[in-house]
Amino acid sequence: MAIELTSLAALRDLPFDEIIDVRSPAEFAEDHVPGAISLPVLSNEERAHVGTLYKQVEPFVARKVGAALVARNAALHLEGPLADRPGSWRPLVYCWRGGQRSGSFASILAQIGWRADLVKGGYKSFRSLVVDAMHNAALPHRLIPVDGMTGTAKTALLAEIAARGGQVVDLEGLANHRGSLFGGMGGQPSQKMFETRIAMAFAHHDPAHPVFIESEAAKVGDLLVPTSVWKAMTQAPRLYLEATPEARAGYLATAYADLTADPARLARTLQALVPYQGYETVAAWGALADQRRFAELAGALMERHYDPRYLKAEDHRAPKAASLSMGDLSPAAIARAAEDCLARFGKIDQAVGLAS
Numbered sequence: 001m002a003i004e005l006t007s008l009a010a011l012r013d014l015p016f017d018e019i020i021d022v023r024s025p026a027e028f029a030e031d032h033v034p035g036a037i038s039l040p041v042l043s044n045e046e047r048a049h050v051g052t053l054y055k056q057v058e059p060f061v062a063r064k065v066g067a068a069l070v071a072r073n074a075a076l077h078l079e080g081p082l083a084d085r086p087g088s089w090r091p092l093v094y095c096w097r098g099g100q101r102s103g104s105f106a107s108i109l110a111q112i113g114w115r116a117d118l119v120k121g122g123y124k125s126f127r128s129l130v131v132d133a134m135h136n137a138a139l140p141h142r143l144i145p146v147d148g149m150t151g152t153a154k155t156a157l158l159a160e161i162a163a164r165g166g167q168v169v170d171l172e173g174l175a176n177h178r179g180s181l182f183g184g185m186g187g188q189p190s191q192k193m194f195e196t197r198i199a200m201a202f203a204h205h206d207p208a209h210p211v212f213i214e215s216e217a218a219k220v221g222d223l224l225v226p227t228s229v230w231k232a233m234t235q236a237p238r239l240y241l242e243a244t245p246e247a248r249a250g251y252l253a254t255a256y257a258d259l260t261a262d263p264a265r266l267a268r269t270l271q272a273l274v275p276y277q278g279y280e281t282v283a284a285w286g287a288l289a290d291q292r293r294f295a296e297l298a299g300a301l302m303e304r305h306y307d308p309r310y311l312k313a314e315d316h317r318a319p320k321a322a323s324l325s326m327g328d329l330s331p332a333a334i335a336r337a338a339e340d341c342l343a344r345f346g347k348i349d350q351a352v353g354l355a356s
Helices: 009-013 025-030 044-056 059-079 100-112 122-136 154-163 171-175 191-203 227-235 245-255 263-271 279-290 294-312 331-345 348-355
Strands: 018-021 091-094 117-119 143-147 167-169 211-214 238-242 320-325
Touching: 009 191, 044 059, 059 100, 091 100, 091 122, 100 117, 117 122, 122 191, 122 227, 143 154, 143 227, 154 167, 154 211, 154 331, 167 191, 171 191, 171 211, 238 331, 245 294, 263 279, 279 294, 320 331
Parallel strands: 018 091, 091 117, 143 211, 143 238, 167 211, 238 320
Antiparallel strands: none
């Protein structure tokens, strides 16, 4: 039986114990249905080999070789990851478009006695739901973009709002990036996986209540903010965070402790600013880093690099609808700001008031 995916929100309510992605590891790594486990019936190399046979020899030979490989890999999965699954276990299986790979594996599972079903249209049907939500349809949620200069603890505020039950979409967290030259947090996901993460985050939020989101540029690191989200963000009035330069510099020195703890990485990052600020200025910043005067370094970067760029782009942003004081940016101050934010704008009628 093939199960049709009708909405992203309905994924969590599907009556299956496990979702199995039988595509190759490379396909799975690029993107997959959230929560799915990878049990490839063809490895990356095997898939390429079968594809070559299909195009250069003939489809019959490709199917015969592919079937043998699928059977061998299925046996490995049955003897390994699936060895402890009980008779009542119910899996949902998908491949690229719901064809031979998922059909073959689901048939083997069904012959054993498990109630295995397929995703109609495979991964492509899931991807079409993501594309519709992120690019084709207007976002049904009312957004409250949280904005402010570098170092106003926007991400930390969102985390506190979420911890208190507010609806939040953390684009930087989903992109694995902190949104600036210094923001790298390791490898970023693919563009498709980024869009999947965002789409699922919104799918789990109630459109009847506002969603707090960091006011971002069109790109987070190397990833593009999806069309529907970007359009909604740029049209929604902003909640502007206020803090003194001294508080911001101190906060940045703490927030980027992972970077300041790695002198070589910090030096490389500063060198990337030479085309914008010149060798002499960057050398002076490097000296501050060498002396571990990180709050002074953060203040200098704000004054010469980040604040001017923020102010230059100010005319292209949506209007500021309200301001929120972040105090001294201590954990207690950020927690108080989150409570204030929810009290003022945490309901849909209050969010409407933000825009009026």
